[in-house]
Amino acid sequence: MTERSVIVYPPVKEGGRQVRIDGEIVGVACSLTNLAEMMRHAGWEGVDQLDVANSPVVEWHGGGPEVWTRRD
Numbered sequence: 001m002t003e004r005s006v007i008v009y010p011p012v013k014e015g016g017r018q019v020r021i022d023g024e025i026v027g028v029a030c031s032l033t034n035l036a037e038m039m040r041h042a043g044w045e046g047v048d049q050l051d052v053a054n055s056p057v058v059e060w061h062g063g064g065p066e067v068w069t070r071r072d
Helices: 032-041 049-054
Strands: 006-011 017-021 024-029 058-060
Touching (some): 006 032, 032 049
Antiparallel strands (some): 017 024
């Protein structure tokens, strides 16, 4: 069985963070709610905001789950 993964990239200038799920770019999330929706759409059943924020399979780059805008 393949291990599943989620990578959340640093915030972009326009706001939000690019998301890669199981090796595929799936879009830009603007909040934990958006990210949970993307994960559910990709087949991760029953995930919510708390699951996303605390999951060891979510790899955060450029800030943790509380960072959604870029600081310039």
